[in-house]
Amino acid sequence: MSNGVYSRKILVDAFADSIKKLSPRHVIGNPVMFVVEVSFFFALILAIGAWIFGSSVALFNTEISILLLLTVWFSTFAEALSEGRGRAQAESLRKTRKEVRAQKIADDGTITEVDSSELVKGDRVIVRAGDTIPNDGDVIKGSGSVDESAITGESAPVIRESGGDFTSVTGGTTLLSDELLIEITANPGESFLDRMIALVEGATRQKTPNELALTTVLAGFTWILTVIIITFNTLGSFLGVTSDITVLYGLLACLAPTTIGGLLPAIGIAGMDRVTQFNVIATSGRAVEAAGDVTTIILDKTGTITIGNRLAEEFIPLGDKTEADVTRASFLSSVCDETPEGRSIVALAQKLIPDLTRPDVKNVVEFSASTKMSGVDLADGREVRKGAFDVMSDYVRYVPQGFREVIDGIAQRGATPLVVSVDREPIGVIHLKDTVKPGMRERLQELRDMGIKTIMVTGDNRLTAATIAAEAGVDDYVAESKPEDKIKIVEAEQKQGKIVAMTGDGTNDAPALAQADVGLAMNSGTQAAKEAANMIDLDSDPTKLIDVVGIGKQLLMTRGSITTFSVVTDFAKYFTILPAIFAVALPAIGKLDFINLQSPHSAILAAVIFNTFVILALIPLAMRGVKYKPKDATSTLIRNVAVYGVGGLLTPFIAIKAIDLLVNYLHLVG
Amino acid sequence: MESVKMLGSNGGGYYGQNSANPYENPTPATNAVEILLMILIASGFIYAYGTMVGNTKEGWVLICAVLVILSAALVINMISESSNPALSGLAVNQSAGNMEGKEVRFGDVSSAQFGAWTTAGAVGAVTSMHDSWGPWGATSLQAMMMLNCVFGGVGCGMINILIFVILSVFIVGLMVGRTPQYLGRKIEGYETKLTVFSFLIHPFLVFTFTTLGVLFAASQTLNPGFQGFAELAYAYLSAAANNGSAFAGLSVSPFLNYSMALVFAVGRYGTFILMLFVAEVFLHKKIVPFDIGTMRTDTWIFGAVFIGVVVILNLLTFFPLLIFGSLGQALATI
DSSP: OOSOTTOHHHHHHHHHHHHHTTSHHHHTTSHHHHHHHHHHHHHHHHHHHHHHTTOTTHHHHHHHHHHHHHHHHHHHHHHHHHHHHHHHHHHHHHHHOOOOEEEEEOTTSOEEEEEGGGOOTTOEEEEETTOBOOSOEEEEEOEEEEEOHHHHOOOSOEEEESSTTOOEEOTTOEEOSSEEEEEEOSOTTOSHHHHHHHHHHTTTOOOOHHHHHHHHHHHHHHHHHHHHHHHHHHHHHTTTOOOOHHHHHHHHHHHSOHHHHHHHHHHHHHHHHHHHHTTEEESOHHHHHHHHHOOEEEEETBTTTEEEEEEEEEEEEOTTOOHHHHHHHHHHHHTTOOSHHHHHHHHHHHHHSTTOOOOOEEEEEOOOTTTOEEEEEETTSOEEEEEEHHHHHHHSSOOOTTHHHHHHHHHHTTOEEEEEEETTEEEEEEEEEEEEOTTHHHHHHHHHHTTOEEEEEOSSOHHHHHHHHHHHTOSEEEOSOOGGGHHHHHHHHHHTTOOEEEEEOSGGGHHHHHHSSEEEEETTSOHHHHHHOSEEETTOOTTHHHHHHHHHHHHHHHHHHHHHHHHHHHHHHHHHHHHHHHTTTOHHHHTTOTTOOSOHHHHHHHHHHHHHHHHHHHHHHHHHOSOOOOOOHHHHHHHHIIIIIIHHHHHHHHHHHHHHHHHHHTTOOO | OHHHHHHTTOOOOSSTTGGGSTTTOOSHHHHHHHHHHHHHHHHHHHHHHHHHTTOHHHHHHHHHHHHHHHHHHHHHHHHHHTOOGGGTTSSOOOTTOOOTTOOTTTHHHHHHHHHHHHHHTTOOOOSSOGGGSOHHHHHHHHHHHHHOOSSOSTTHHHHHHHHHHHHHHHHHHGGGTSOOEETTEEOOHHHHHHHHHHHHHHHHHHHHHHHHHHHHSGGGBSSOHHHHHHHHHHHHHHHHTTOOOOOOOBOOOHHHHHHHHHHHHIIIIIHHHHHHHHHHHHHTSOOOOOOTTSOOSSSHHHHHHHHHHHHHHHHHHHHHHHHHTHHHHHHHTO
16 A cells, blocks of 8 residues: 555556446435436437537537536546545455465364364364464464564564453464464454455445535535526526526536535545554444544553653662662663663663673572562672562661652652662662653644543552643543543543543453444454454554544545535636626626636636536545644634635636636637 | 514505605604614524523624625615616716605615615515615615525524524534534534525525516516516515515516415425424534534634625525526626
């Protein structure tokens, strides 16, 4: 997908597909385009008639009917193009869904080899290192590293094991090590991959509620304009003027909201495509639309707002020790500590004292849950340890002056103190800090500017939570919460009328994910979480929720902007076509044509050409979405009204004038 | 009697000359009072609406928006009636304005104002013969009845305003990046459908019945050409907007009587019934709290958007009707 949005293949496929979509049976789903297509058929008959009888309007009639057909075609092309992009993504997914042989294990323990397509829910299979996992399932025994790059594009393997939150495996991924006993959780054709393929292909795509409502409005406008066109000549007969019927078809196509009517399906599909390009799979267009409406976002602290690993911030000496002492001691305590915390301590120490060298280590003391400390025994006999405050205060020989104050000071700032000792003598304290992700504060500020409330959820104590909350700039936080509490938070917000979005990966997140209006599950999470959510992030990056909200907003904005543009451009079309119709019979009305078009026929042609090609010109905008900046409603409204409202008022006058000049230059009117 | 006629936007006078009759409306001062009475309740409704939804600004924005539209009509009317283009080449003193069909007690300015208020407010009382107005003035009179929401009649004006508010919020509201919501209520498919139908009833009736009028009652008009067309169009516009004022220039026929009665009934009650359903739906909707990401409907920006939507949607639908009638005639004068 990375090699360009409009790759050659996609364009060629879209071209073929758009011709197929011209079938009235397909077009009838789009009332505006259906009216244009019906007009085309009538105009075509008139054009053929004109050629047979050698009428002078034969060329003009043909031109109008071709333009009407082009109008519908550009619309189906836009739709096909947006679907094509989805299809290309589906294609790459489909490649991973290959037929494999699976080792099915029966209740009595006998193993038979079957095709993966024969596996049904509840079957158990054995997968060995190097095998492709035949279908979605849960690991019930064993643990192993799985290469999920086929789905996520992430090359680092992930650990899948029985019990806990990492039991779910996806069909099409490859087991790299060990052996897993898997219980299949999907029937053939219903796997996660199958569903994703169907979704991105748009095969199961249904119109979203807002799209349906907008279609109704557009159908209503088209309907009344059809009434006006039908009554037009009878009304005109009072004055003794009637218009050429073909011109009326052209007028109808111009006045009907063809621009938005033509691009509406494409805008919706393109919105889903943009989500997919973020490597997020939305189970429905409705979910993307709901994302635009979100007013509350619930974010996990660890891993979403913060990096998730506590990092060394500073070294504080105790008693008569100096900062250099504690820096050296901390360095020694962590040289063999490969955890992110340990590495950050080494890094900070080396930054403060660049010439630190690795000592000779006799014995490494790993961290364990019972001792709650780690360290090294050096070759020179020194015992260097670091650990939590409570165990270390028992371990050290004495408690120095000001010990408690230092510990409390760090805790009050929401950070974690680690005490370092050498030979049971307390040297100092390491200030470990959970760091807010870079750029997170700005992103949360953007959300606030859009009127979205952010709630941080964490299992940490109130103090830590408050500190991180203040640092990241979230509106609210819930401390000491268990995953099960999330659903209560979601429900409480929804009771106030809020539209809630959240992320989750564990099985106990599932109820809350289902309850939230937008639930984004991590692909690394459990099957239950993925089934409950209406979006799945293949990269398992919870901050993407913010991007998804942006895409939802942009989708709605694009829809509104093109609708406004479409309706407003009619103003100019009235001022060009009506005077042209009456130019001869009622010269007075010709005065409305203040942009001085060359001749009645060229004026009408110019307006219809504009109306047709504006759809083609706006396809990139429909695909990409309007320019989107996270801002409050009022400034967004002013900006979009200025660009698409006022722009829609002026553009057609200029464009129609230019086309009129071109039409005459090329002698397109007889 | 007179105050009931004006306050209730009823407009049916006791005398045939209506408010031009000295017993109904003796002096320019009473004329001013009548104008005030015409929109007193209709504008009061908008204000009351603002207080009912708990934010008087919601009402004021709409009052200001319709006043802007009305001012445009007032200006057009006064310029139009200040002279008669048909007499411009002749040795006639026009310093008093276009006085054909007007009451000398009121003169051109006051008559022009009365005309604007009576068509805008769906009152239908008259102090002058609208058929004798200049074409620009006649255009503006009809435009006010097309909009049917520039204050509008008592009650129905408010309903029409709300139709356009909902359409404005729906079309423009999407541009802020949320699905449209008005007063904390999401505007969804069902109520959109009903609102669009209510909006369409008015132009549908006017177009189909003016067409039938052209087919079956063309001989009933007293004038040919633009003026005659305007006489027919005005009649059905006035009926559909249940304005009740007459342009005059039509002779009575059973077809005209019955068709107008039908247009009148459907035009009034069709809209009422559909919008009552919308009200019912809105009543049961969950309320989404307001935040800065919500499109505000109590600001001047929304007022401007509202004016834009009202003008463009009506222009889109009614333009041909004006072109065949008074606007066409007006263009002929320049």
